[in-house]
Amino acid sequence: MLICKLIDSIWATRKYEELDGMKLMRVEVIDGPESGRRLVCVDTISAGTGDRVLVATGSAAYHFMRETFGKNAPVDAAIVGIIDEDVSL
Numbered sequence: 286m287l288i289c290k291l292i293d294s295i296w297a298t299r300k301y302e303e304l305d306g307m308k309l310m311r312v313e314v315i316d317g318p319e320s321g322r323r324l325v326c327v328d329t330i331s332a333g334t335g336d337r338v339l340v341a342t343g344s345a346a347y348h349f350m351r352e353t354f355g356k357n358a359p360v361d362a363a364i365v366g367i368i369d370e371d372v373s374l
Contacts, residue, residue: 287324287340288316288368291332295325303358310364312340326362329353339366 289312297309308328314320315337324340327350332338341349346363350356 286345286365287314287319287342289313289324289326289338289340289364290315291334291336291338291364292323293334294328301358303356304360312338312362312364314340324362326364327358327360328364330364330367332364332367337368338364339368341365 292311292313295309295311300309304327308331310326310328310332312324312326314322314324324342326340327346329350340346340362342362346360347358349363349365350358350360
């Protein structure tokens with residue numbers, strides 16, 4: 286799971302049929318060793334530009350899409366949460 290900042294949306298006139306009706310968003314990793322890396326994610330929760338979000342990647346993103354939405358799409362990254370605040374223990 287990655288902590289990212291949502292940068293903007295990506296417009297795709299054609300995309301995999303299973304992803305119809307889902308937004309593609311560009312995010313930047315803001316925490317950890319991958320900080321600065323940018324990804325394209327499927328937005329599953331209607332996050333907005335500037336939001337800090339949780340991103341599932343790899344097989345976790347694929348299985349999340351399949352189990353939650355019944356979509357067998359080739360997804361490598363999915364936004365699965367919006368961070369309201371960080372709480373340090």
